[in-house]
Structure formats: structure tokens, C-alpha cells
Amino acid sequence: MSGSRREFLKAGGVALAGLWLVPGREGAAVALSMPRTWPALEVIEMRSDALGTQVWFDPIGLFVRPGTTVRWIVRQNVHTATAYHPRNDHHALRIPTGATPWDSRFLVNPGDHFEVTLTVPGVYDYYCAPHEAVGMVGRIIVGQPGGPGAEPFGYWKGKAGTRDWRDVPDAARTAFPGIARIMSEHHVRVDGRRE
Ligand SMILES: [Cu+2]
Numbered sequence: 129m130s131g132s133r134r135e136f137l138k139a140g141g142v143a144l145a146g147l148w149l150v151p152g153r154e155g156a157a158v159a160l161s162m163p164r165t166w167p168a169l170e171v172i173e174m175r176s177d178a179l180g181t182q183v184w185f186d187p188i189g190l191f192v193r194p195g196t197t198v199r200w201i202v203r204q205n206v207h208t209a210t211a212y213h214p215r216n217d218h219h220a221l222r223i224p225t226g227a228t229p230w231d232s233r234f235l236v237n238p239g240d241h242f243e244v245t246l247t248v249p250g251v252y253d254y255y256c257a258p259h260e261a262v263g264m265v266g267r268i269i270v271g272q273p274g275g276p277g278a279e280p281f282g283y284w285k286g287k288a289g290t291r292d293w294r295d296v297p298d299a300a301r302t303a304f305p306g307i308a309r310i311m312s313e314h315h316v317r318v319d320g321r322r323e
Pocket residue numbers: 183184206207208256257258259264
């Protein structure tokens with residue numbers, strides 16, 4: 129906590145819903161802009177144990193403000209970061225309708241990285257192409273939940289134009305952190321994994 133914020137709290141200020149409320153002379157609250165900064169860049173590591181039997185994104189769940197750049201970087205093994213979108217090998221649409229899909233292609237060496245800047249609010253689900261079947265997926269919420277990524281996995285079944293879409297594999301379905309947890313924790317990490 130910064131010195132100024134500590135002093136401020138001692139003086140009776142209360143932080144609430146992104147605003148600083150200051151008791152005014154008549155007891156009315158005066159709203160000031162909150163001295164909080166959001167990172168312009170968030171980093172997601174692409175991880176693996178030594179045998180490659182466990183693979184994961186760290187964090188697996190992330191909340192960012194619109195306009196944030198997200199960078200995926202390889203620490204071990206070989207991975208991709210690929211948006212759930214029909215343009216990516218017929219995967220089901222699980223990013224906002226107006227958002228641009230991405231595919232990092234194979235990131236092979238430790239330190240290799242790829243980044244996108246996310247501006248459209250909503251839920252973005254993505255996967256690692258070689259490891260999707262074993263549950264290497266991640267979820268980013270930009271601004272607020274919404275869009276196809278907030279829908280149940282089979283929401284598109286029977287709708288026009290979806291006949292060649294692929295189901296999300298079972299191991300991936302169970303790996304996604306819930307929207308409520310991401311909204312509350314902002315950075316959700318996979319429990320119990322060790323390199
Ligand atoms: Cu992978």
C-alpha cells in the first residue's frame with residue numbers, strides 16, 4: 129500500500145467500487161478518481177512438467193481491462209495459443225462475436241512468445257493445439273463476461289452454419305475456470321502443478 133493511500137485511509141477515506149469516497153463537510157461523500165493503475169501487458173506462461181505429462185497455461189484464468197495486451201510465453205515443451213473460433217480448425221466459437229481470432233502457431237523454444245491486444249469485452253476461450261485433448265486451455269475475460277464464451281459448451285448445436293464445428297473435448301471442458309472465479313480473483317492459477 130502506498131504511503132499516500134495509507135494516510136488517506138487513516139484520514140477516513142473509504143475505497144468503494146472504484147471510487148474514493150471522502151466525507152465532505154456536510155457529511156456527503158465526494159468522489160475522486162481512484163489512484164489505481166491497470167497493467168497494459170499481462171503475461172501467460174506455457175508450462176509443462178519434465179515428462180510432458182502435465183501441461184498448462186499459467187494463469188489459466190485472467191481478467192483484463194479492454195485494450196490490454198496479453199503475451200503467451202513458452203517456458204517448457206511446445207505449445208500454441210489459439211482462439212476458439214471456426215477459422216481455427218473448425219473449433220466452436222468461444223470468443224466475442226466482433227473479436228478477431230488469433231493463432232500463435234507452434235512456439236517451440238523457451239522464451240518464444242506471441243501477443244494479442246484484446247479490445248472487445250467478453251469471454252475469450254483459447255486452447256493449445258497439441259494439448260487441447262488433455263485439457264490445456266485457458267480463459268480470459270475482457271472488461272465483463274458475455275458473448276459465446278459465456279454460453280454452455282454445446283450452445284451452437286443445431287444452428288445454421290455450425291455443422292462442421294468441433295466439440296470442446298471433455299478434458300478441456302473441465303479445465304476452464306468458472307467466470308465468477310475469474311471475476312473475483314482476476315488471476316486464476318492451476319492448483320498443484322509443479323514443473
Ligand atoms: Cu501445450
